[in-house]
Structures are given as structure tokens and as C-alpha cells.
Amino acid sequence: MKQFLAGLAMSLVLTAHAYAAGFETRAATPAPALKARDMSGAPKTLADYRGKVVLLNFWASWCPPCLREMPSMERLRVKMEGRPLEMVALASAEGPEDVKAFLAKMQLSFPIWLDADGSNTKRWKVFALPTSFLLDAKGRVRYVLTGPTEWDEGEALKIIESMLAEQAVTSK
Amino acid sequence: MRFLQMLMMTLVLAAWGVRAEVPDYQVFPAKGTQLLLWVASERGRAEPEVLAARKLADQGVEVWSLDLLSAYFLPQLSRSMDAVPPQDVADWLRSALKGDRRVTVYAVARAAVPVLRAAALLEPAQRKQLGMVLMYPNLYTVAEALAAPDYLDLGALNGLRVRVLQPRRSAATPWLSGLVDHLKVYGAKVDPVIMENLREGYWGRETPTEFEMAESQRMDGLLMREIKILGRK
Secondary structure (H helix, E strand, O other), rough: HHHHHHHHHHHHHHHHHHHHHHOEEEEEOOOOOEEEEOOOEEEEOOOOOOOOOEEEEEEOOOOHHHHHHHHHHHHHHHOOOOOOEEEEEEEEEEOHHHHHHHHHHHHOOOEEEEEEOHHHHHOOOOOOOOEEEOOOOOOEEEEEEOOOOOOOOOOHHHHHHHHHHHHHHHHO | OOHHHHHHHHHHHHHHHHHOOOEEEEEEEOOOOEEEEEEEEOOOOOHHHHHHHHHHOOOEEEEEEEHHHHHOOOOOHHHHHOOOOOOHHHHHHHHHOOOEEEEEEEEEEEHHHHHHHHHOOHHHHHHHEEEEEEEOOOEEEEEOOOOOOOOOOOOOOOOOOOEEEEEEOOOOHHHHHHHHHHHOOOOEEEEEEEEEEOOOOHHHOOOHHHHHHHHHHHHHHHHHHHHHHHHHH
């Protein structure tokens, strides 16, 4: 009896969790500052991307769910070629050696930036990896996703398309 | 959705009502002067942990290994640890302290919560006798992106000596200083230790690195070292 109750409780916990999972909407709050470096050591911020929708992904080379979603991010980049979407994958609290070793195995054409001292991870209050933020053209955080997804399909693609549509209207 | 949550809570409480009477623990007996109270994480015990407990017993450290969620018939979720009655765990600590052996508590992940809350229920003199090793403790109440972390209330921990072991390859590593400060606010004496090139739960990973596999085999050595360090303080 108790095993049955536990099983049922567990499946309902998991069901509730599945319902709760997904993108969280945010009330268009200004994004925290991001001061990172690219793989060549050049300083980078998100300021250059103002006027575009931005997908900012916090990840790490040792994090299996992060690596699982990377191919879908690459497919998204190809799919969105020429459209006002920028993607940045920020390696959280990791040095360049580990990231370079990973990039030797997986070819990615979107920018990979480094947050070697974890200061951006702390400023953005990231507690789990991967965590992704979708920023609108004004640099405001509109959606947050904790955990991996398939970026080139389903809910993720629908949200990105809606943000691009909004961006097209406001830029007219 | 609300219905699902209500039903879920009802069933969890019902399951609680038929919980096992006896805590689920394994004893690895030894005749030395050290006693290690090993509290498994919300994922339960992994084989390398059982092996390490056996090796410690072979070296004279008696190990009492407790799987709290199994004992209280709770779902294997981190927040289930918050529902474990600290008074029961405090009674367990007191019984361990009754002997003449030096007692070290080792708790993994969210198991740190009931263990710390239990320590807060001890008399200050009893608390000073304990050494505590916390492997990547999770003490968050809420940790949501873009919001400052909120930590659980623990109770007075004055005199408690704590070693926090934090694998470097973890999303929690940048937040280690906040966690240490939180423990210090309650009066614990805390030493954080970063474990390089390791991930949380490295002994039970699906795709471990060679280094992680080697460290899993050396877990007894890690704990023996921690026991000795706490013994010197």
C-alpha cells in the first residue's frame, strides 16, 4: 500500500514539475550588465546587440544537459540566418582551456564568451546550468529558462518568433 | 494544476503516515575511536559510497549510514529533506555522542538541512563535540534566476565545526561564499574546500571522467582526511 502511495505521489510530483517546467515570462526588466571576454580575450558586452533579440545561454563544458542542447542552438542559428537574432553562449566560471577543448569536439558558429571568474554568473543570479535568457531589442529580459531545451522547435522557437515579430513592429 | 498539487500533497502526507518505523541505516562496524555518521543525499546511497564506508570500517572508523528519505518514505526530491523531523535526527546524533568515540557527521547535498537543524537542537556542549563535513550542501529556500538567493533558517549552530566540500565543476561554486556566510551567521565555524576537476555527485555520474572514477575509488581517503582535520581542531 505504502509503495503504491509513494509511486502515485512521485508520479504526481513529476507531473506537476513537468507542468511547471518551461519558459518563465519576466516583466521586461532591464538586463544586468554583462562584461565578458571572447575566446581571443577581447572584452565583450551585450550593448552591441541593442535593437536585436538576444538569446544568452549560461553553460559549462562539464555540464551534460548544456552540451545536449548545443546542437539545437546551432540549428537555430542556421535557421535564423539574416534575421535580427543574436546568440551568445557564456561559459560560466570556467577558464578558456576547458572551453577550447570542448569546442575542438563540437563546431559552433555562434559566439562563445568566457565568464572565467563567475562574476556575470553572480550578477545574473544564475544558480543552475544551463540557464538561458531571452532579451528583447531594448535589452530587457523577457523570458528565462532553467534547464535545457530544443531551441529550434516547439515552445522555444514559438517564443523567439513572437519576439522577432514584436521587434519588427517596434522597429517600423 | 492546483488540483494536482493538492492531490500530490495529500498523497505525500498519506505516504508520510505509513512511514517505516525504523530509520533505514546500515552499520559498518569497527573498533576504532572514530564514528562517522553518513547521511545519504536525496538520491540515496550509491555503490561507491557503500564501498567507501566498508573501506573506512576496515581502517577502524565505524560508519552508520542513514538514508533519510527511504527511512521516512519520502519522494527522492531535494525538498523532501526539509520534511524530515530534525528532532529525530537530533536523537540519533545524541545516541552517537553517548559513546566515547569522536563523532563526525557527513551529509551529502540537501541532507545537510535536517542534519544542521538537528545540530541546532543539541546542547551547546554536545554540538562542540561534533565535526561536520557537508558535501555540496544545498541550503536554498529559493534560488531563481535574476533574484538574490534565499537560504533556509537553521537555528543556533554556535561551536559547530563544519567543512564544506564543494566540487569546482558545479553551478553552486560561484555561490559558495554566500553559503559559508549563511552558516557563519548561525555561529558555525566553517572551512570551505574546493574539489578541483570534480562535479557534484561525481561518484554516481552516468558519464564520469577518468579522474572522477579514480576519486570515487578514493572516497574513503577523502573522508579519513576530513575526519583527521576536524579531529585536530
